[in-house]
């Protein structure tokens with residue numbers, strides 16, 4: 001790995017396992033740990049660093065000086081990419097979904113402050129951009145420009161995600177993770193021991209596409225996984241009073257901050273499934289906190 005990346009990673013905090021003490025878990029004889037990727041770095045948090053690490057290394061090897069990617073107005077991926085690229089001395093261009101808002105979202109203004117050039121693209125054109133997966137696939141790419149697909153979801157992302165699985169030093173039966181593009185899920189499926197089942201929780205409505213997307217990211221066929229589509233709360237970034245109350249209660253009890261787009265929905269789902277006896281007594285669950293707390297700023301209003 002390039003020295004700049006090794007140096008940067010040295011400044012990161014460890015992603016510990018936090019065991020959750022909760023009488024409800026005792027009642028159903030379930031053990032639950034949270035894998036705290038939210039603690040890695042205040043900005044390049046969670047799974048975005050895991051997914052970017054080896055992609056950035058590849059971009060540096062290729063001699064890239066500009067990284068181009070796509071995301072929404074609250075994108076954790078663009079946020080991590082802009083910050084880390086600035087730290088590495090790389091230029092960035094962000095293709096942002098939808099019209100330019102009159103006042104930039106906190107995420108977009110961070111991107112701009114870190115030197116990312118923002119180009120707003122219509123929802124229609126944004127969808128078309130999803131077909132370009134490879135680092136040189138984007139039409140019109142100039143020399144030394146390097147393309148990252150939405151969410152940084154491509155084969156190299158899996159290698160970084162695998163590292164989070166290797167850090168887990170307790171025995172467990174089930175590994176849970178929230179899903180957007182499914183790249184983090186794919187990296188986990190590829191690395192867990194055979195006897196572990198992996199559960200993804202879709203953050204989007206109509207996320208059936210995830211099944212084939214994850215299959216195509218996996219380097220080999222695997223059967224130890226499933227994606228739960230029942231806890232999207234009406235769609236991507238949609239919330240409910242019940243979800244917000246649950247999150248506030250969980251944060252109060254455990255001191256672990258959640259955000260409502262991904263991690264809040266997953267933890268809600270796990271608790272809900274526990275009370276529905278979906279898990280067997282004695283089962284040990286690890287839920288990956290994928291970070292993304294900056295995106296919470298979209299929900300303060």
Ligand SMILES: *Cc1c(COP(=O)(O)O)cnc(C)c1O
Pocket residue numbers: 046047048076077151153178179180181182183184185262263290291292293
């Ligand atoms: C981007 C993101 C995800 C989704 O990751 P995918 O690899 O795209 O499935 C989950 N949680 C958080 C906090 C994220 O920012």
